[in-house]
Amino acid sequence: MDAARAARPSAARGGRGDAVRVEGLWKRFGDHVAVAGVDLTLPAGQFIGLVGPNGAGKTTTLSMITGLLRPDQGRVTVAGHDVWRDPAEVKARIGVLPEGLRLFERLSGSELLAYTGRLRGLPGAEVDKRADQLIDVLGLTGARDKLVVDYSTGMRKKIGLAAALLHNPEVLFLDEPFEGVDPVSAQTIREVLVRYTDSGATVVFSSHVMELVESLCDWVAVMAAGRIRAQGTLEEVRGDAPSLQNAFLELVGAQGRAAGDSLDWLGGGAR
Ligand SMILES: Nc1ncnc2c1ncn2[C@@H]1O[C@H](COP(=O)(O)OP(=O)(O)OP(=O)(O)O)[C@@H](O)[C@H]1O
Numbered sequence: 019m020d021a022a023r024a025a026r027p028s029a030a031r032g033g034r035g036d037a038v039r040v041e042g043l044w045k046r047f048g049d050h051v052a053v054a055g056v057d058l059t060l061p062a063g064q065f066i067g068l069v070g071p072n073g074a075g076k077t078t079t080l081s082m083i084t085g086l087l088r089p090d091q092g093r094v095t096v097a098g099h100d101v102w103r104d105p106a107e108v109k110a111r112i113g114v115l116p117e118g119l120r121l122f123e124r125l126s127g128s129e130l131l132a133y134t135g136r137l138r139g140l141p142g143a144e145v146d147k148r149a150d151q152l153i154d155v156l157g158l159t160g161a162r163d164k165l166v167v168d169y170s171t172g173m174r175k176k177i178g179l180a181a182a183l184l185h186n187p188e189v190l191f192l193d194e195p196f197e198g199v200d201p202v203s204a205q206t207i208r209e210v211l212v213r214y215t216d217s218g219a220t221v222v223f224s225s226h227v228m229e230l231v232e233s234l235c236d237w238v239a240v241m242a243a244g245r246i247r248a249q250g251t252l253e254e255v256r257g258d259a260p261s262l263q264n265a266f267l268e269l270v271g272a273q274g275r276a277a278g279d280s281l282d283w284l285g286g287g288a289r
Contacts, residue, residue, distance in 0.1 A: 038220075039093075039095045044092055059249075064236040152184065157176070193224050196225065196230060229263070240265075
């Protein structure tokens, strides 16, 4: 267990009700079933990882939970409000860093945050204060006046995270927040998120990086082929396996697959 996680107070992990409840969620794209009857109960105040192989349905599920994509069937409540019946209540309580984040490219980082804060209904002075602090903590001070179009991948993730946090949401949803982010920035993002969950807020993030999920998360849901294969505390999901990676490979049925057996032509030497 890493030091940041070990140092967290137990109150932040305690039962405060459910941040997210998902019942019987389905989504088809043409003939393809992307999400096949997902039920999830994600406790509040926890660091929650949604893991699964490519194409498992993580992004589709997160998009339906956050009100970005309408399910074919099923019900989602976030912080006690129905996402599709009560969208304004839900949107006020959540922050989202989606996959393929679209930003206003012709605004500078600080203008983007000012605009986002005003959209969220925050007073101007409060927006400026929070934006300055987030820009500073996330190491974007030198880039605050640069246009977003000129930001690197990692800088885009960080300004997107700042925009998602600005209104101090109860639940933060992050799709692959650490992808394309350098180790120093990743550590900064981790610290910001750990501090945020320590205050009782909930983070739900998707990732392929098991070591990261194992070191950060209290609670894990494993998804494969549109279904939830396991959900529970990190310890429950890991079970007797030596690591989350091993448990994951067993759960998604990839254990023992001999990678590359058929690639006998691949390698140095004869062409
Ligand atoms: N808009 C779409 N139209 C058609 N098929 C889609 C669409 N979005 C997702 N899919 C399909 O649904 C399945 C689940 O995709 P999704 O992006 O949710 O998976 P994922 O678990 O997030 O994958 P990854 O880890 O690779 O990002 C995939 O087979 C994908 O091709």
